[in-house]
Amino acid sequence: MSFDEFDIHRLIDGELAPDVAAEVSAWVAADAARMARAQAYRMQRELLHARFDALLNEPVPPRLLAAARTPPAANQPRFLRVAGQAVFALVCVAGGWLGHAWVASGAGGNDLTTSLPRRAAVAHAVYVPEVRHAVEVAADQEAHLVQWLSKRLAVPVRAPALTRHGFSLVGGRLLPGDNSPVAHFMYQNEAGKRLTLYVVANPANRHAESAFRFERVDGVSVFHWIDESCGYALSGNLSREELLPIARTVYSDLETHGKRGG
Amino acid sequence: MVALIPRLRRYARALAGDRPRADDLVQDTLERAIAKWSLWRPGTDLRAWTFTIMHNIFVNQVRRSTRDAMATDPAALAELELDDGQVADTLVRINGIERALAQLPDEQREVLLLITLEGLSYDETAHTLGIPAGTVMSRLSRARARLDELLEGTRRGESSRPLKVIK
Incomplete structure (x- = not known):
């Protein structure tokens, strides 16, 4: 198969299916100039994150919170005003917890964003080598597994389908978290490579929602984020760009179903 | 929201x-x-x-070009897993990236940021900006090539260290 310069971009942006990505990787590695370009582009991404990610952890200025709750103009149709009021109510609730998180973060209160990737990476490292006891409940009882974990976490959890990335569900287990139970799902591909999804409930928005982030913890790649119902971390012994498209699938699956269900 | x-x-x-x-x-x-x-x-x-x-x-909007300095995120720098010499070189680059970014045409900067900083897929980027997928690809490729030239210029201008491969 022949590749072109655009494939270098597709590779580092996680746009390729795993088998094609492996071929493009080999093609890039075979040529020093291509390799240098791939390295330079990866470094650009790291530099951009190093430069701008600090904004994600800054408290939101009050004027922006206020902008998100500006009532719609009076001449709008009534249904728009009702929609606006719904947003306003949402913003008030969210503003409440953001304000809380803002205060709490000063006292070191909101640390799920920090603890989540580390705990998930440890759980990944502990259970992935298990042959006979990798999971407590196997995928052939998926409905039971999901129902059980949802009950224990007291929020609906689900195991997103990752078959388009070549990974199928092995099963799951219940783990202890900082203060609450954790749902832990394991996936495996045909090569025997395993991924784990670590899910912890976020009751009453105790932890501020956070954006999609990447971290490497002791050689394990972890994409993690927190939404209004749970904190999630997807871990794997894969490169950032191999894990990114899979993490995107998990993210959009959970976001879509979470909104619909809640 | x-x-x-x-x-x-x-x-x-x-x-x-x-x-x-x-x-x-x-x-x-x-x-x-x-x-x-x-x-x-x-x-x-x-x-x-x-x-x-x-x-x-x-x-x-009318685009102005004034830019202020912003603190670098130490946690993000720690994630790069560099030795001390590389840290010095990387600080020069981090300071350089914003200036280099500012020199890109707006339409290239948007595509580059949505994909690399925001992690959007090419399809999502095309949809967000209302442009064809091929345009996303060509703008992204031009933005990265140009950014690389600009960063190399920064490095030569502000650091005498040899180029190191990071990660």
Whole structure:
């Protein structure tokens, strides 16, 4: 198969299916100039994150919170005003917890964003080598597994389908978290490579929602984020760009179903 | 929507340059999003929808070029896993990236930031900016090549260290 310069971009942006990505990787590695370009582009991404990610952890200025709750103009149709009021109510609730998180973060209160990737990476490292006891409940009882974990976490959890990335569900287990139970799902591909999804409930928005982030913890790649119902971390012994498209699938699956269900 | 504000601020800051202007852009985006709330279809990506609104406001504004300095995130730097010599070299590059970014044409900067900083897929980027997928590809490729030239210029100008491969 022949590749072109655009494939270098597709590779580092996680746009390729795993088998094609492996071929493009080999093609890039075979040529020093291509390799240098791939390295330079990866470094650009790291530099951009190093430069701008600090904004994600800054408290939101009050004027922006206020902008998100500006009532719609009076001449709008009534249904728009009702929609606006719904947003306003949402913003008030969210503003409440953001304000809380803002205060709490000063006292070191909101640390799920920090603890989540580390705990998930440890759980990944502990259970992935298990042959006979990798999971407590196997995928052939998926409905039971999901129902059980949802009950224990007291929020609906689900195991997103990752078959388009070549990974199928092995099963799951219940783990202890900082203060609450954790749902832990394991996936495996045909090569025997395993991924784990670590899910912890976020009751009453105790932890501020956070954006999609990447971290490497002791050689394990972890994409993690927190939404209004749970904190999630997807871990794997894969490169950032191999894990990114899979993490995107998990993210959009959970976001879509979470909104619909809640 | 409030949960999206930190990401909107990061994108706006990288796109628009200085902080007050970036927060103005976020404020305009939020106000317009609230006013147009009925147009958002539940089940679709709220994030992509708000990025589209921000893009439309951005391209319609007069663009100034003043930029202020911003503290570098130490945690992000730690993630690069560098030795001390590389840290010094990387600090020069981190300071250089913002200046280099500012020199890209707006349409290239938008594509580069949505993909590399925001992690959008090529399809999502095309949809957000209302451009064909092929245009995303060509702008991204030109942006990266140009950024690389500009960063190399920065490095030669401010550091005598040899180029090191990071990661």
